[in-house]
Amino acid sequence: MKILVAISNVPDTTTKIAFANNDTEFNKAGVQFIINPYDEWYALVRALELKEANLATAVTLFHVGLADSEATIRKGLALGADDAVRINAEAPDAFFVAEQIAKYAKENGYDLILAGKETISFNGSSVGGMVAGILDYPFVSLATKMDVAGTTVTLEQDIDGGSQIVECNLPLVVSCAKGMAEQRIPNMRGIMAARTKPIKVVEAAAGDKLTSIKSYSLSAGRTACKFIDADKAEELIALLHNEAKVI
Amino acid sequence: MSVLIYTEISKGRVKKASLEAVNYGTKIAELLGTSATAIVYNADAAQLEEIGHAGAKKILSVKGNADSISQSVAIEQAAKAESAKVIIFSHDINGKAVAPRVAAKLKAGLVAGAVDYPTINGNGLDVKKNVFSGKATAVYTIHSDVKVISLLPNSFPVTTSANTATVSDFAPDLSGITAKITVKEVKSNAGGGNIPLPEAELVVSAGRGMKGPENWGMVEELAKILGATTACSRPVADMHWRPHHEHVGQTGIAIRPNLYIAIGISGAIQHLAGVNGSKTIVVINTDKEAPFFKSADYGIIGDAFTVLPKLIEAVKKFKANAN
Ligand SMILES: Cc1cc2nc3c(=O)[nH]c(=O)nc-3n(C[C@H](O)[C@H](O)[C@H](O)COP(=O)(O)OP(=O)(O)OC[C@H]3O[C@@H](n4cnc5c(N)ncnc54)[C@H](O)[C@@H]3O)c2cc1C
Ligand SMILES: Nc1ncnc2c1ncn2[C@@H]1O[C@H](COP(=O)(O)O)[C@@H](O)[C@H]1O
Numbered sequence: 397m398k399i400l401v402a403i404s405n406v407p408d409t410t411t412k413i414a415f416a417n418n419d420t421e422f423n424k425a426g427v428q429f430i431i432n433p434y435d436e437w438y439a440l441v442r443a444l445e446l447k448e449a450n451l452a453t454a455v456t457l458f459h460v461g462l463a464d465s466e467a468t469i470r471k472g473l474a475l476g477a478d479d480a481v482r483i484n485a486e487a488p489d490a491f492f493v494a495e496q497i498a499k500y501a502k503e504n505g506y507d508l509i510l511a512g513k514e515t516i517s518f519n520g521s522s523v524g525g526m527v528a529g530i531l532d533y534p535f536v537s538l539a540t541k542m543d544v545a546g547t548t549v550t551l552e553q554d555i556d557g558g559s560q561i562v563e564c565n566l567p568l569v570v571s572c573a574k575g576m577a578e579q580r581i582p583n584m585r586g587i588m589a590a591r592t593k594p595i596k597v598v599e600a601a602a603g604d605k606l607t608s609i610k611s612y613s614l615s616a617g618r619t620a621c622k623f624i625d626a627d628k629a630e631e632l633i634a635l636l637h638n639e640a641k642v643i
Numbered sequence: 644m645s646v647l648i649y650t651e652i653s654k655g656r657v658k659k660a661s662l663e664a665v666n667y668g669t670k671i672a673e674l675l676g677t678s679a680t681a682i683v684y685n686a687d688a689a690q691l692e693e694i695g696h697a698g699a700k701k702i703l704s705v706k707g708n709a710d711s712i713s714q715s716v717a718i719e720q721a722a723k724a725e726s727a728k729v730i731i732f733s734h735d736i737n738g739k740a741v742a743p744r745v746a747a748k749l750k751a752g753l754v755a756g757a758v759d760y761p762t763i764n765g766n767g768l769d770v771k772k773n774v775f776s777g778k779a780t781a782v783y784t785i786h787s788d789v790k791v792i793s794l795l796p797n798s799f800p801v802t803t804s805a806n807t808a809t810v811s812d813f814a815p816d817l818s819g820i821t822a823k824i825t826v827k828e829v830k831s832n833a834g835g836g837n838i839p840l841p842e843a844e845l846v847v848s849a850g851r852g853m854k855g856p857e858n859w860g861m862v863e864e865l866a867k868i869l870g871a872t873t874a875c876s877r878p879v880a881d882m883h884w885r886p887h888h889e890h891v892g893q894t895g896i897a898i899r900p901n902l903y904i905a906i907g908i909s910g911a912i913q914h915l916a917g918v919n920g921s922k923t924i925v926v927i928n929t930d931k932e933a934p935f936f937k938s939a940d941y942g943i944i945g946d947a948f949t950v951l952p953k954l955i956e957a958v959k960k961f962k963a964n965a966n
Contacts, residue, residue, distance in 0.1 A: 407775070409776070409893060409912055409913050409916070410912055413775045413778045413779050415779075433893075433894065434894070489752070489783075490743070490753065490755075491746070491747065491750075491752065491753070494743075494747060516775070516776050516893060516916075517774065517775055518774050518781075519755070519756060519772075519773060519774060519775075519776060519897075520753075520755045520756075521734070521739040521743070521755060522739075522742075522743040522746070522753055522755050523743070524743070525739070525740060525741075525742070525743025525744045525747070526743040526744070526746065526747040526753075527747075528743075528744055528747075528822070529715070529743065529744035529745070529746070529747030529748045530747050532821060532822055533822055534712065534822040534823060534824045535711070535712075535740065535744060535822075536824065537711070537736075537739055537740040538736065538739070538740075540887075550827070554736055554888070555736060555737075555829070556653055556735070556736050556737060556839060557653070557654070557831055557832055557839050558829065558830050558831035558832045558888075559829075559830050559832075559888075560826055560827075560828065560829045560830065561826070561827040561828040561830075562824050562825060562826050562827060563824075563825045563827055564823065564824050564825070565823070571739075574887065574890070574894055574895070575887065604750060604787075605786060606750065606751065606752030606753075606785065606786060606787045607752040607753070607754065607783050607784065607785050607786065607787075608783065608784050608786065609781050609782070609783055609784075610764075610769060610781075610782045610783065610784050611781070611782050612774070612779055612780070612781045612782075613779060613780055613781075614778065614779050615773070615777060615778055615779055615780060615919075617938075618924070618937075618938055618939070618940060619940075621926070621936050621937070621939040621940060621941065621942045622940065622941050622942070623941075623942045623943070623944065624941060624942070624943050625943075626943050626944060626945030626946075626949070626950055626953075627953070629943075629950065629953035629954040629956065629957040630957040630960065630961075632925065632941060632943065632954070632957070633954075633957045633958060633960075633961045635941060636902065636923065636925070636941070637961065640902070640922075640923040640940065640941075642844075642845070642901040642902040642922060642923045643845070643869065643902065643961075
């Protein structure tokens with residue numbers, strides 16, 4: 397079994413967000429980029445664990461993005477992925493990314509495709525389900541556990557009001573959430589090895605442009621906090637009732 | 644032409660998020676000069692009526708196994724049968740499994756997590772959604788002929804009317820399905836209030852400031868008398884003080900209730916990412932420098948162990964007077 401792990405390159409959570417070109421573009425200047433946490437901590441680490449347990453033969457990173465995301469890809473290689481593929485294009489939306497993943501996975505015989513639960517940049521939770529739709533594979537969303545035996549995969553996933561255990565046959569697409577694995581820190585050996593691991597750069601297959609971003613704006617902050625004396629709980633309740641009108 | 648809305652029944656009721664979606668879809672139908680059709684699995688007469696009151700003119704009633712793949716196929720076929728130009732989902736757990744699959748099958752542009760009503764832009768629709776975990780919003784233009792929009796739960800009010808829908812049975816052709824997911828076991832989350840966190844209008848949440856799981860009695864009591872659902876910060880779930888489904892924030896669930904009460908939570912940016920869409924935020928913290936106060940509407944600087952009992956008393960009094 398070969399595993400393809402889709403990784404995206406996102407601004408570090410603590411980044412101050414700014415826009416350029418009349419608020420039509422995200423301003424990358426001075427921004428620290430990281431592997432999307434769900435892709436790294438959960439999808440990639442679980443893939444590596446499966447390979448270490450001899451349940452997978454290869455773990456390949458897959459990324460749609462320009463050359464400036466190479467540092468992010470190297471980090472994934474340092475964690476232990478065997479190799480990486482970068483589709484050389486700025487991804488306009490989730491469907492474009494999904495089309496690239498679907499095509500590559502199909503042509504190169506990847507039978508388990510792992511994505512993160514969502515990117516912390518565009519918060520779509522969309523790419524995994526779209527890949528499955530394009531390839532007509534099952535899609536297990538928000539998986540918190542995954543085990544493989546032969547071609548059968550057993551997963552636990554979040555559902556409304558609880559969770560469920562499901563079984564699927566390969567090929568399969570999974571979106572990975574908290575619980576699936578624990579974060580790892582790359583070690584020196586991994587970092588050295590990553591320098592010589594191959595990153596294959598492929599031009600994008602012609603894609604469909606279904607959506608585009610017209611403009612951005614920063615979310616409005618809150619007006620100043622009203623402080624209430626710690627002894628006057630009833631005052632808070634009155635404010636919540638009369639002023640905020642939420643109780 | 645029509646607007647198709649995916650609705651769900653949960654715990655014997657039409658999900659609130661689904662009623663929001665029906666309302667929203669009805670508004671878009673008006674905007675486009677057409678009518679709204681809802682599709683629902685295994686609904687009874689009262690539930691069908693409720694969907695009608697939320698604005699749908701027609702309901703496609705489906706019977707049978709509602710796994711995510713069958714649902715996708717049903718919606719795809721319904722969209723074709725109804726010539727749907729816009730398909731509406733809720734951006735909740737189930738919507739995240741189904742909407743992208745349907746969008747990909749129909750080659751329809753998807754905006755996931757809309758926070759405002761769309762506007763017409765030529766042949767396209769402009770739809771606003773949150774990006775960068777709530778730090779910003781972006782307006783997306785959907786260019787494709789068929790458009791899919793999923794709504795961030797609790798972002799739209801639900802209004803009802805005397806409207807009734809015509810109901811027709813809809814039997815999707817499932818014979819072409821090859822992808823299969825077999826459910827082995829379903830586990831339900833114990834406790835945490837009856838209303839699931841993403842739908843809750845009132846949420847009482849606590850963090851590491853509570854010192855240990857044995858102190859959660861006060862938090863639960865406050866939630867209970869308010870009719871609120873309980874939540875927690877990430878370290879609290881990681882240390883198994885609370886179940887992981889209560890974990891809110893960037894790596895947990897994102898919520899936007901009317902009221903979010905944060906007790907002993909510092910207000911780290913990753914926590915705020917999941918809760919800063921709340922309408923009103925109350926913060927209770929011993930540290931007046933806690934970053935959460937900068938994102939709060941109301942604050943109490945004080946020790947949770949003395950403030951909570953007083954707050955519980957005050958809510959009890961308030962509830963007694965209100966009755
Ligand atoms: C990539 C990433 C993702 C993350 N995702 C999440 C996420 O989804 N959700 C999340 O919550 N965190 C997340 N975190 C962790 C986050 O950065 C914080 O570490 C975490 O939110 C802190 O939890 P806390 O506020 O409960 O604890 P602390 O930061 O320890 O704060 C405890 C607070 O309680 C106050 N306090 C202490 N005693 C009392 C008392 N007696 N009464 C009242 N107040 C008291 C203290 O003043 C302090 O402000 C993430 C971190 C990273 C790096
Ligand atoms: N540009 C990209 N390249 C590769 N994978 C991506 C990219 N964008 C998103 N993904 C994958 O799709 C998942 C969900 O992304 P999204 O639908 O944008 O929330 C991410 O967690 C990644 O696994």
